[in-house]
Amino acid sequence: MTRSGGGARARFHAAVDRAVRHLGGDRSAADLSGISKSVWYDAKRGRAIPDRSTTWPAMRAVLAGIPAAVTKVEDWDELYMRVLTDSGRPVTAPVKDRRERASAAPRQLPPGVRGFVGRADQLRLLDELLAEPDDAGIAMAVVTGRPGVGKTALALRWASLRAGRFSDGILYADLRGWSVGGPARPEEVLPGWLRAFGVDPATVPDDLHSRSAFLRTLLDGRQVLIVLDNVRDEDQVRPLLPAASSCAVLVTSRRELTGLAVRHGAEVVRVPCLSDDESLTLLRDSLGDRVTSGEENTSTLIAKCAGLPLTLRIVAETVKARPAVPLASFVADLADDRRRLSVLENEDPGSDPRTVVSWSHHKLREDVATTFERLGVVPGTGVHIDAVAAVAGVDRETAVRHLRVLDRAHLVSLTDDRRIELHDLVHRYAAEVAESPAHEMPTGVARQRLFEYYLHTTSLADELIEPLRYRLELPTSTVEVTSLGTSEEALSWLDTELSTMVALCAQDYPALDAARWQLAFLLRGYFFRVKRLYEWVGSHEHAVRAAVRSGDQLGEAMTRANLGVAWHKRGDDDAAMAQYRIARGLFEKLGDIHGFAGTLAHEAAVCRRRGEFAEAIRLDLAALEIYRQVGTRRNIAITLRGLGMSESSLGHADSAAEHLEQSRDLSRELGMHMDAARAANGLGWLYLRVGQARTAEEAFADAIESDARSGGRYETAMALHGLGAVARSQGLGEQAARHWTRALAMLEDMGSPRAAEVRADLAGLSPA
Template sequence: MGVLTRPELPPGDLRTLSEALHEAHHRAGRPSLRDLAREVGCSRTTVSAVFSEPRPPRWGLLELVVEALGADPARFHALWLRATGGMADAVERPPVPTALLRQTPSAVNGFTGRDTLVGALDQLLEPGPPAAVPIGVLTGTAGVGKTALARQWAHRRAEWYPDGTLYVDLHGYHPGPAVTAHDVLGEFIRALSPGKAAVPEGSRERAGLYRSLLAGRRILVMLDNARTAAQVEDLLPGSAGCAAVVTSRDSLGELVVHYGAVRLEVDLMKDAEAHDLLSSLVGERVTSEPGPVAELIGTCARLPLALRIAGELIDSRPGESIAEMADELRGLDLLDGVRAVFSWSYEHLEELPAQLFRRLALHPGSRFQLAGCAALLGVDLRTARTATDTLTRVHLLERLPGNRFRMHDLLRLYSTEFGETSPEASRRLFDVCCRDARAAATYSSAAADPKNRGQQWLSDERATLLAVAGVSGRHAVELSGILAAFLDAGGHYDDAETLHGLALRAATDAGERAGALDRLGLVHRRRGRFDPALAEHSEAAVLFQECGDRAGLASARQNIGIIHWRCGRYPQALDALEPALELHRQAGNRSGEGATLFNLGIVHRRLGDYPRAAACHEQAVALLEEIGDRPGLGKALNNLAALLLYRGEPEPAQTALLRGLEIQRHLGDRAGENAVLSNLGLAQEQLGRLDEAEESFRLALRIADEIAYPVGRIDALRGLGVTAARRLSFGRAAELLREAVDLAGQLGEGGSRIGATRELGEVLLAAEASAKRTSGASAGPDSRASAGPRRLVSGASAPDAFPEAAAVLAEALRAAVLAGDRYEEAMTRVALGDPLGAELLAELGLTPGASPAPAA
């Protein structure tokens, strides 16, 4: 059972919508926030906001909640339209640069025929009144022109979808693994939400966020080359105004039955259409030899792909009649005829492009870089370009922007029939992939990369690099080290866990095994799995020590220290971090030295030694700035600001945080951006700017949910809870802080759990006290700025008069004393009315005043 907060709204359409939603919740048996969040696929806070915030939610999110309650979406859509003034644009959503969503590949030159199918797509997908999402399924055999038709129609009707087109080739019949909906959702979310380079961990959460981002927009979703309905179900839009076009060799009957899709059969071209296509390619020669042309069309099975290849060959052999060419193919069945047309084109290639065509079968990815083509051939880029130009001219390869190429599945399958094997060519290809990835990773963290070209290259090639790791253990080990920082910063935790796992299995010595374990530990730490993370870092430390790798040992011990302070074990954290600092210095690893310094600063701050903490943070900032380590500097600035917030200095903290935020956003470090935003919210809260603080915390919470970063979620929830308390919304504050306490307890995040428990106790105390007071002046906290750690309650009576609050505060005190967290002990004693609290604060050089700040 669950009771949800009702917002205070004046009479009107928004109030009608809110009351209808709460009534639906009552009729559904009042399911809990936890159950609703699980059903909808997002956080409890997000679902709670749908019920409690005094503004309309996004339609896509509201629709999911309505469906979870078993209510009528059509009725609620009408209520929502009235509440938003009938305009989809009334819903608050991030702006989307239209150029980013023009993802449809270029239309096919010389496209002819298919008038009936084009008209059917027009009728099915033409925009109209709000209704179910129209879905067109173009089905037919390989090479029949499904993709060409879909692309041609999308370009012809682009104005129907002013917010753009999302496109993906699902590689359903590619020789390698098909693309999963889970991965595509990540790419679509990034395109719909520019600058948000990461996505939730779970597929359900990704699907929910994706449909929420589509809500209120007119977008065409093109899902090309699907193998099964399951591959596309999560990618279908859920909001009226959007539409989907799916192409597949399968009939995809489940989409028709369950989603109301309309299936359009793309049959072989009619004789007249095939004739027109050849005519557009080779001109008048087609009309001069009608009989041989008809025979050639039959041999090509009226498949556009085969006809294009045949047309190119005819055009390239002006001295030979079409009849002579048709004679070469006479007597073959349709399948062999198509294969013969492919071979016809292949056999007329010079040796270098022919060799490239065969060797592209060795490439594990679906898109080919020019540099990769050169590596397969063992030639320079200019020579490789000559080969790719030849293959694109004869339609055996398709050119993409940025010196990239792809191949039709039928041609890819045909290329594998040659059985080309060349371990040396594969090695060269994989070496080039690693070389270019290393260069991009180095460039992406440099100040000389203002447009993030290195990061963009890594994003574009991520799937290919992971495919390389999947087929070559040696290169998996190398790529694990190269891509670790990029995958971590972008929140690509699924890919990181897969890659580092491959590296661990492929490791051939203790050093390689230790490196993979250390990187796996980081992924598990990000996901809040502290126990396996600690085990992996500890095993890595033993292996690094055995092989005499000081830098590796320093990294492992530093990571062990971070786990300990995360769990509130501060003496153990010091025992790990202090040797790590010395090892980094011995190894000459100044970046590692800087990172260890600011982690030591965090521990000293938690233990109440502010002078030592300040020295550590200031040294870290100076060192990392000196060596130009921008990723490290962004984190160091954040942690220096956290100390300043503890000392009640919000203005210099804000200055450091804004600089750190710029760095983190430039680098695409989502976890880092989350931490900076939470601290920025605390600085704004201390300065009395509650609206700005709430916005910062909400953005931090959204990032944490997008990248499935639970520690970052705790920090944002605490900030929102404190801000709600400042507004005297004690019920809302307690709800947020309870969620933070629960999540911290689940993770074993000791420091955050102590702080959130203390804040919850203060909120309960304020709520109980204000209910008994008659004077508004002393009813609770205010939003005025003040120096020093500020209590959430000012002037409250003795806590023992309020049993629930006293019990929660007593729990916080026990935990703080056990952990040696002098700040939290002092603040909790103050809240409990214990005179020792003020004495402890004085020892720390503080006077009562601000709430604590999360660390990076």
């Protein structure tokens, strides 16, 4: 029962209900529009009216594409305005730019430190530089200071205090300038930022220049704060900068990054060490009356921590954990530890905050200390708790107990129930301990367990997102994997762990060569789906070297074939063909006919893009014959689609239709709904070219249905483009405009360059 007020509102909710049923339910409506199921449900049940500036524009784009015979509504704009009027809402406010309502504002700041102390002058200066900039340029500040002085804490503190100033969101990236695993590159950061604004990075050209330019376009006119943490050099920053003066950029670095000041007008904010009074305040927050102003042991302790918040917190928590031990004992012990420290190669250990980390490490219970040491084996500063359990050789419950102790000691930070973060100084110290000669054997075992965790969890994730794909037979392992129940959970885990896995593929240890290429191979399905092409190429280039060094020709062949696909997706077909031909020769030598067929199909895709359709057909037919012999139905469906597309391009309409229909039907039978949608779209354009408008319309509608089942949007947009072309061929300009308007909105939201084609079609329509 609805709670509608007037007649217009009752009609509106009933029409939305009919539309949702026509689309196949709330989930389909949500997938097509990007608006949540709950909003659609409330709209059809009469519980709420969609918001004019946020949810209604995307919903309207979907509703306008449904025939009026279904919805009983000729003009959605008119009906919606009547609903607003009847409900007493204002109807004269201007509609915001589409880019401003594409998605919810991202808020990516990680948690700040506990017990923030001081920095009033620096916070005030950041206010002047970023919250109220004086000119029309980009407001940018570089927070700089020595390691452990609290640069990140200051940046996060200011950003959280001024979050309301940036109504369109906060983007954050740790660029890992001094990380054990090496600095992050802009290519790693941009895909996540684009997704945060509702853009599918797979639809944006892969090169850094294009993605950087797209980010600037996306941020134009928005009030967004960009926080770039732990920056090593200017080259990391420049591709991530906005052009709009409405945005602000906050950078932290051990260096002053004068290039940003010279080229972009950045202002430097220097972070000094804490004063003795501020250091005392921080210690008192943790230790209370155990520290007294003017007392010798307190003064000595403060002096030994050198005004660094990181060392003060570590020392305070170590002291706090032993309430019965006099403070003087800790002071003397810390002095002794400085003198005997040998693991750190530093001329003046007293000036290195890792010395305090070492002292705290020595105070840990043996089993907790071992877990801490093993963290140095993980290349990333962010670590999944299950990965910690694997690398430490303990169960998850034990790992969690150990990590809670380390969190209290400020040696790690528990970000949620699944992950921890390490300060790069702490991580580097743990890595130096792990790599010391005394730890060589246990570290090797720990590194093997870490690979086993990622291999087996990635294999589980791959099964969820690509259930019909060829599987590697991995060696058995006693390491516990992360529990993943759905493809969404699998994709989320892969998104989060990707940088660590790519870094593992790059680790140059001969004993791990097999694991390196296998891990890269298992990531191929994820790479193909999300088009993380930079990481795809990088991981597989390392994997090829690993397979070659180990003499594993099958591993080399499979890795080269996947590397060729990555180069093809990046647009370098010459590099792709070079890899395919080496792989084909290896598969032929090994008698692996399935792998041999795969390289033929890959080469056919290159020929198809080059316009060499006859050669593409020859290669696909050869591959198809082998696939039918071995019975790999997934590959049969995909190859049939490629074959049909080539035949369609040559005008072989009958055989093209036969093969595309076979591909669509087999894909649907196998649950490969995205592939079914692609084949259906191919059929739609084929039928349209041969003048079968009605059949083309049915094929495009079929593509929309299949794409909705896959959870996708891109093939739906392509089908709407096709439906618009069908309408135009029949002289139905208004209907064509509706389809193209809806397609354009979806493609723009995804950031697809195909939007330009639809925009051009819309512009070419004659006025009614």
